[in-house]
Amino acid sequence: xCPVLGHLDDMEHRIQALYEQFGGPLLRHVRKTTxxxxxxxxxxxxxxxxxxxRHSDRxxxxxxxxWAWLLTVARRIVIDGRRRRSARxxxxxxxxxxxxxxxxxxxxxxxxxxxxxALRSLSQEHREVIEQTYLRDRTISEAAEILxxxxxxxxxxxxxxxxxxxxxxxxxxxxx
Amino acid sequence: MHPExxxxxxxxxxxxxxxxxxxxxxxxxxxxxELKELQDVPDLLDDLxxxxxxxxxxxxxxxxxx
Ligand SMILES: [Zn+2]
Numbered sequence: 001x002c003p004v005l006g007h008l009d010d011m012e013h014r015i016q017a018l019y020e021q022f023g024g025p026l027l028r029h030v031r032k033t034t035x036x037x038x039x040x041x042x043x044x045x046x047x048x049x050x051x052x053x054r055h056s057d058r059x060x061x062x063x064x065x066x067w068a069w070l071l072t073v074a075r076r077i078v079i080d081g082r083r084r085r086s087a088r089x090x091x092x093x094x095x096x097x098x099x100x101x102x103x104x105x106x107x108x109x110x111x112x113x114x115x116x117x118a119l120r121s122l123s124q125e126h127r128e129v130i131e132q133t134y135l136r137d138r139t140i141s142e143a144a145e146i147l148x149x150x151x152x153x154x155x156x157x158x159x160x161x162x163x164x165x166x167x168x169x170x171x172x173x174x175x176x
Numbered sequence: 177m178h179p180e181x182x183x184x185x186x187x188x189x190x191x192x193x194x195x196x197x198x199x200x201x202x203x204x205x206x207x208x209x210e211l212k213e214l215q216d217v218p219d220l221l222d223d224l225x226x227x228x229x230x231x232x233x234x235x236x237x238x239x240x241x242x
Contacts, residue, residue: 076187111223133188159179
């Protein structure tokens with residue numbers, strides 16, 4: 001499965017096939033997270049396709065799992081890009097519920113309020129690990145240092161926090 | 177359950193853990209199923225995380241030290 005020069009054509013064909021299968025939906029999804037920066041979104045999709053090709057054994061998974069994996073790979077690439085782009089550490093406060101959403105889509109604005117509400121209903125321990133990781137584009141070890149707790153504790157709090165958040169959002173009818 | 181799956185879905189694992197977790201994922205059905213289940217959550221958090229700032233100007237506050 002390791003590519004050698006003679007198989008470049010084969011590689012291109014396979015990546016092309018991946019594009020045909022996943023490229024459109026993935027680009028639509030990624031664009032929502034790149035601030036509609038189309039060039040950036042296209043780069044993210046391309047890198048995702050290359051990684052998918054490198055781990056093509058995972059493409060044998062059932063379609064729902066393949067899609068979830070691709071979304072996760074793309075999400076990570078976007079986060080890494082955002083971290084690189086903000087050369088200085090972010091000192092911006094995390095979004096608050098009472099911020100007034102600018103209408104770039106009513107659904108998103110509404111959803112932001114619901115999500116902020118759900119976050120506030122979590123325990124302090126659960127809320128703070130979500131804020132210090134995902135909402136600030138920080139890794140587990142970075143958040144662990146800031147919070148002064150071991151990385152393993154961040155991981156497990158994040159797990160239970162995310163599960164709790166998902167439960168609340170399901171109750172509100174916004175999560176599947 | 178394997179708690180790293182949440183950090184993986186959110187894209188916040190450290191690089192070293194990321195590769196190890198993906199190898200784990202290859203053989204752990206529980207984590208595979210949670211990978212699908214938890215997929216909604218980061219997307220919903222994005223609605224909050226990526227919404228335009230409430231401030232009047234376009235730039236977010238640069239430094240709000242506590
Ligand atoms: Zn597992």
